[in-house]
Amino acid sequence: MSLSDSRLELVQGDITKVTADAIVNAANSALVGGGGVDGAIHRAAGRELLEECRTLGRCPTGEARITQGYKLPARHVIHTVGPVWQGGGRGEAGQLARCYQSVFALVEKHGLRTVAFPSISTGVYGYPLEKASRIALREIRAALERLPSVEKVTVVLFTPWDLEVYRRALAGEPEPEGGLGR
Numbered sequence: 128m129s130l131s132d133s134r135l136e137l138v139q140g141d142i143t144k145v146t147a148d149a150i151v152n153a154a155n156s157a158l159v160g161g162g163g164v165d166g167a168i169h170r171a172a173g174r175e176l177l178e179e180c181r182t183l184g185r186c187p188t189g190e191a192r193i194t195q196g197y198k199l200p201a202r203h204v205i206h207t208v209g210p211v212w213q214g215g216g217r218g219e220a221g222q223l224a225r226c227y228q229s230v231f232a233l234v235e236k237h238g239l240r241t242v243a244f245p246s247i248s249t250g251v252y253g254y255p256l257e258k259a260s261r262i263a264l265r266e267i268r269a270a271l272e273r274l275p276s277v278e279k280v281t282v283v284l285f286t287p288w289d290l291e292v293y294r295r296a297l298a299g300e301p302e303p304e305g306g307l308g309r
């Protein structure tokens with residue numbers, strides 16, 4: 128697998144401002160909005176997003192659901208529910224990988240060409256950023272290889288620090304012993 132894929136981009140910013148066929152929401156299983164990126168997406172999209180989410184029922188960890196984007200610049204929102212970090216011994220890595228796989232299954236099904244992800248599970252859900260970054264980039268690269276119709280995947284990191292961690296992971300730098308101190 129090539130180290131850099133021109134269809135994969137890391138940026139720092141606010142995902143609610145991103146124009147794409149879909150942005151991904153790190154949702155909770157009730158799909159009713161919440162804190163972090165979920166709250167920001169619901170605020171920017173408006174009430175209609177919540178109303179559509181209410182028709183969908185619950186979304187189990189690792190699965191994904193698609194809605195319209197309403198007032199967002201993005202056409203769709205793909206809501207996925209990441210695992211809550213519980214120390215790493217409860218299948219969290221597999222569940223996080225499944226989030227990315229579930230999102231790309233919807234991207235394929237709906238013929239979407241551009242998609243933007245936040246760093247799923249690394250906020251309130253507490254997944255260590257280093258570890259999550261490696262799973263995210265591995266799954267995104269695998270999907271890009273499998274889906275030539277996807278033109279661009281952007282990972283939108285909220286802080287310069289998050290961007291730096293992902294940049295190192297993308298460059299293939301080894302995971303530091305004990306993490307980078309956070």
Ligand code: ADP
Nearest residue numbers: 141142153163164167245248249250251252285
């Ligand atoms: P989770 O519950 O899956 O951990 P959070 O929303 O708490 O979800 O955090 C996921 C990541 O999204 C964190 O790295 C957080 O800094 C980031 N984030 C928060 N707001 C935004 C935003 N507007 N755009 C992009 N990323 C965001």
